[in-house]
Amino acid sequence: MLDRALTLDELLCFALYSANNAMGRLYRPILARHGLTYPQYLVLVALWQRDEQKVNDLGAGLNLESNTLTPLLKRMETAGLLRRRRNPEDERSVIVSLSEQGRALEREAAEISRCILEASGDEVADLIELRTKIQELAGRLNRLV
Amino acid sequence: MLDRALTLDELLCFALYSANNAMGRLYRPILARHGLTYPQYLVLVALWQRDEQKVNDLGAGLNLESNTLTPLLKRMETAGLLRRRRNPEDERSVIVSLSEQGRALEREAAEISRCILEASGDEVADLIELRTKIQELAGRLNRLV
């Protein structure tokens, strides 16, 4: 089956790719006003949720590894958003914690997510259902890797 | 409303980001066997659908601009997947066309998309509905930019 040619519009992967790029383009100018990039914002969300996480903990939450996180966290440290220090209990790991500046941004985050929510659609229940479906998909895909 | 802290799992944007990354990780080793990256594969899908497209046409289909496409297409040309030539009718534009090698990969693409389909879920109708919802979201977001 499915011998005929594929089209972009038939590909679930392209729908995801395109929606993710579009979301990034929407967030970028809003986040730029706070000196943030999109992945940096996600790191902050993770830290607002729970401060003092090891790099691996952040990676587990974000599905990223140190090859991506280390340089990203270094840039955020340079920007004064967080601090990185070796875990005294186990010098292999590094503990990431919010700076005052990083914590302060949380108060503006509600505003940001409201902007995005409005842009995403009008029916909140539909968005939640969509989010759940996408999370399930991500879960299935991640389980294969 | 929504004064309390956000969590990653509540963010539609993170669901998208995470699912898109996971999809990329799934595709990467499969595509690597054919010497392709994920965006390069999408370019090929667009060209299989319609050969001889201008850079802007590809960009309209993929929601990308020349700053992304030009280097990507140059790498694909170097790899022998396609050819780029100035439009004789209008030397401003560049026409991208498949090489024999690029065309040949289409036959293996059905195999690739079957792999991904199996990984994505078991109920095809559900996947199609999800894809449609994501496309609608992408459409709404893109319309704002």
Added chain:
DNA sequence: TGCGATTTAATCGTGTGCGATTTATCTGCG
């Protein structure tokens, strides 16, 4: 106790995405 295996970050190279700008070509209007 000692030392190989494991764990954790960091490093490196490649390929995107994209805002901003530049270069080349064409169009249309006086």
Added chain:
DNA sequence: CGCAGATAAATCGCACACGATTAAATCGCA
């Protein structure tokens, strides 16, 4: 005809993602 404005691609710089590898610290077992 000539030239300002528009259009198309290319260029540049920066920040991801990620496979592969490395370096440092800890663990576990003989």
